[in-house]
Amino acid sequence: MTDDRDRWMVLLYEDENLWANATPEQQEVYLVRHRDYEQNAAEHDVVILSSDALRPTATATTLRPGEDRLTTDGPFAETTEQLGGFYLVGAASQDAVVDHARRLPPSYTIEVRPVAILDF
Template identity: 50%
Template sequence: MKVVVLMYEDEQVWANATEAVQEKYMAAHNAFSDAAQEKGKILAGEALQTVATATTVRRRGSQVGLTDGPFAEITEQLGGFYVLEVPDLDVAVELVKLLPEYTIELRPVAYF
């Protein structure tokens, strides 16, 4: 199954991270990616720039409205994602436990 891993964290955590902390994050992502290649496959994965760079576009009929910022203001922001191919949910959970202490939403992809 294909599942999208959405990683949320208060952006200030990363902004204020010391070099040592940043290295720990990188090590965690490397461990995750090694394990993911072993148990399944990483189909895609990106870190995102902060929500300050976000543009929200809302189209209603012929009206297109652009606003600065993310579509919803929340205390933790979407900071990056992976797309995984894994056998089941338990494998996905086991893998994301290796990531830094984010709040993670796992969403299976829909097929049409």
């Protein structure tokens, strides 16, 4: 395994019901924060390589550990926060990524993790 210290996953966690129950005006506030995050990336020496939102956990299929890989509908575990989206970014340091991630909506729990490249 080779570490690629130039790529980072910015994982966004939140109670998905907040978005589902938000008014159009509240949703627009979120979208403005995301646009600001994307438009100001260069100021933080961050390059956005990819990003997407995820559909609600009710649409997921989970494969359980084991040889038979039992599948179930929905998420693996009941949690108050769900993974709702991500950004894959390029940056020189984790500090730069973290500093820039502060621009995202304050209701998110944000996990910043370096990407490791697997050599097969």
